[in-house]
Amino acid sequence: MSLDWIGETLLPRLLAAGVQSLLVVAAVWALCRYLRLSASVRCWLWWFASLQLLVGALWPTPLSLPLLPASWNQAAIAEPASAQLSASAQLPFFATRGDLAASAAADPISASALDWLSWPLAFAALWLSGFALVALASARGYASARRRVADSQPCEQPHVLHAYRTLGDALGLSRLPPLRLSAQIDSPQLIGPPATVLLPRERMAQFSAEDLAMALHHELVHVRRRDLWWGWVPAMVQHLFFFHPLAHVIAREYSIAREAACDAAVLESRRYAAQDYGRLLLRLGVAPRPASGVASASPTYTALKRRLLLLQNATSSSQWIALVLTAAVVLLGLVPYRVTAAASERAPKTESHSVSIHSSDRRGGETRITELSNGGQPAVWAIKGDQYYRVRDDGSYEAVRDSAIRARLQQRMRDARQAGIDAERAAATAELAAREGERAGREAERAGRAAALEAERAGRTAEQHAERHAEHAARTAEIEAERAGRAAEIEAERAARAAETQAERAAALEAGREESAAAREAVLTAQRANEHGHRAAEQATRLAASQAQSARLQAERAAREAGLRSREAARRAAREAEAARDQDRRDAEQARRDAEQARRDRDQDRRNAEQAQRNRAQAQRDAEQARRDARQQALDAEQAGRDARQRAIEQARRAREQAAATPYRYQSSRNSEETRLWLVQIRRNASQVASIAIAHSRIDREATASVVAAARVVAER
Structure with missing residues (x-):
């Protein structure tokens, strides 16, 4: 980093960011002034206002907003060959080294005389000197804070350590910073980084247990919010923009809002009363803020007054309002921009x-x-x-x-790098999509193989069933054919025996020609019976074959239908199993949500019970305090009456002694008159004191009654 770069690059950025911060600070101030925002939202808004200055100092090229009319560009369009204005022409009273070089080439004699007129170098030297002084002061403050930590002693009081660890567990802090006692401070402080909590050793005896718990709670809220780390942004802005008043305003408002946010977080815990916390702030008073840390005490009386007013008017904004306001500040004011002319609709030359x-x-x-x-x-x-x-x-x-040419070349390089990054992202996206496609293909192939195996298994089962059915039908047909053949043979034998019997009868009745005719007829009858038996056997065989064929066809049809039914049943079973799994998953998710809701309800009931118990205890303490105050005021009034009577008696005695010692009657009468007037005045004062005491007692009784009534209402809830 050279003086040329500071004068020609950094300082213009700082000036532009400072001008833009006017709008951002005005917007944030208006939001905080006219909207009832919580302290946390105010803190974030002021933090983003400081971030705008830091981004403006580091952002290389501001964004262009074409808000001006296109006529502003007509002069530039009419003279396209005109040279780009240099930094000295763009910024009045600035002379860059390029301008000095050009003037030296035109007039070598005056080159040495004009060398000291480089205003950017002078401003750069001034800024660098101021920055060095501010940084040196901050370094000395940090070194002093670390010496203060080194001179402190570890806290070894058991009740303080117990309260410290209990609060840390309640706030969800897994690692607590060291707790030490220091004799060089007047209020609790959080120093860092590294974070260390310091307590004032001399004032530890003055703190009650509740005061100590509130102070430790405040510092641990800073630790939970990581305020030491977030505070680096406003601190860096104060160093870079040490010449800018708004940078100091932003840092001051951020610090006040940060302390108010921690105060609100302490009160939102429902552990302490707002009056007690306000009395603690008043007791801590005003103390200088440490160079590298935060303190419970306020740096000025104005800051203390604002913290007390924020305690009185504490509000809690919704998260949506906080998100919308933060997004508006980020989008409208975070990135540096400049207003340019809009592009012409019809350019005279392409x-x-x-x-x-x-x-x-x-x-x-x-x-x-x-x-x-x-x-x-x-x-x-x-x-x-x-x-x-x-x-x-x-x-x-x-x-x-020329800064414009440098900005254009930087934009070219950024575009080239962005194009390379976009190409790499596109290649990575394509490769990822290819991997996803391959994975999906493998999963589809795996599912197809599983379906084919399932279908093949179902087909084999159906074929085995059909084969068994066909074999059974064939065996049944063979048995039927065998039965039919045996029946035909029996019938043929019966017919043959009948023919033989008839032939024997014919032979017995007739002899000669009749016997031969009967024999031929018997032989013919036997042949016809044999042929009839053969035809019956063939018919039975054909019937058995046709029945076996039809049984085979029926078995094949049954196998196909069984395969279809089995595949459909498998698909239906898969769909039902998937639906059952989805339903079980939904039931499990609903049961988990119900259990979570029941747990939250139990936690809420427990918190409500604890809050009601704390409210009852607080009401009892308030009632007891009111009774003690009333009793003390009555005692004070009684003591005032006794003092008044004693003074009256003493004055009367002195008056009598003075009257006895005075030889003149006029002086005695005048002293008697003065004594009488003094006694009347004393009686009036005593009566006034008594009436005031009675009024205070009545007010205390009414307050006690109201506190008791409130305690009863809380107990009923």
């Missing part, structure tokens, strides 16, 4: 630009940018680290001093 960027390690990491506009002479630029050069036709280098 320009074509061609840009090529390439890097070379052989030239010492040099990056070259070639720009070609309207087919004219190309412009070659060279970038080496943070230095920008124009490459002439003869290969020589000319340093670039």
Whole structure:
């Protein structure tokens, strides 16, 4: 970082960010002034206001907002060949080193005389001196804080350590900072980083147990909010913008809002009363804020008054309001911007630009940018680290001093890097999509294999069932055919025996011709019976074959239907199993939600019971305190009456002694009159004191009655 860079780059950024901060601070102030925002929301709004200054100092090129009319660009369009204004023309009373070089080339004699007129260098030197002084003061403050921590002693009081650990567990802090006692402070402090909680050793005896718990609770809320780390942003802004009043205003408002947010968090715990906490703040009083930390005491009386008013008017904003306001501040004021003219709808001349960027390690990491506009002479630029050069036709280098050209070249480099990043992201996205596709293909192939195996298994089962059915039908047909054959043979044998019997009868009745005719008829009858038996056997065989064929067809049809039914049943069973799993998952999720809701309800009931118990205890303490106050006031009134009577008696005695010692009657009468008037005045004073005491007693009785009634209401709840 050189003086040239500070004067020509950093200081313009600081000035632009400071101007923009006027709008941001005005917006944040209006929101905090006219809306009832919580202290936490106010703290974040002021933190973002400080972040706007820091971003403006580090942001290289502001965003352009085309809000001006297009006519503002007509002069630039009419003269496209005009040179870009230098930094000295853009900023009045500024003379850059490039301008000095140009003036030196035109007039070498006056070059040495004009060298001291480099205003950016002078302003850079002034800013650097102020920054160094502020940084040195902060370093000394940090060193002093660390010495204070080193001189302190660890806290070894059991009740303090017990309260400290109990509060840490209640706030959910897994690691507590060390707790130490210091004789150099008057109020509790949180020093860091590294974080250390310091308590005033001399005032520990003055703190009650409740006061000590409230002070420790306040410091531990700072630890939970990580205020030591978030506070670096306003601190850095104060160092960079030490010349800007708004930077100090932002830091002050952020500090007050931060303390008020911690106060509100302490009261939201429902452990302490707001009156007791306000009395603690008044007792701590005003003390300087440590250089690298936070303190429970306020730095000024104005800050103390504002904290007490915020305690009285404490509000809690919704999270949606906080998110909307924070997003509005971030979107409208966080990023630096500048107002430019809008683009013309019809440009008088269309320009074509061609840009090529390439890097070379052989030239010492040099990056070259070639720009070609309207087919004219190309412009070659060279970038080496943070230095920008124009490459002439003869290969020589000319340093670039114009901030607009440097910003354009930086934008070219950012666009190139962004394009490379986008290409890498697109390639990574494509590769991820390819992997997802391959994974989906493998899963589909696995599911297809499982379905094919299931179908093959169902087919084999159906084929086995059909084969068994066909074998059974074939065996049944064979048995039926065998039965039919045996029946036919029996019938043939019966017919043969009948024929033989008839032949025997014919032979017995007739002899000769009749016997032969009967024999031939018997033989024919036997042949016909044999043929009839053969035909019956063939018919039975054909009937058995047809029945076996039909049984086989029926078995195949039954196998196909069984396979279809089995696949459909498998799909239906899978769908039902998936639906059952979904239902079980939903039931389990609902049961988990019900259990979580029941747990929250139990926790809420427990918190309500604890709060009611604390309210009853507080009401009892308030009633007891009111009774003690009334009793003390009655005693005070009685003592005042006795004192008044004693003074009256003493005055009368003195008056009698003076009257006895005075020889003149006139003096005695005058002293008697004065004594009488004094006694009357004493009686009046005594009566006034008594009436005041009676009035106080009545007010205390009414307060006690109201507190008791409130305690009864809380107990009934």
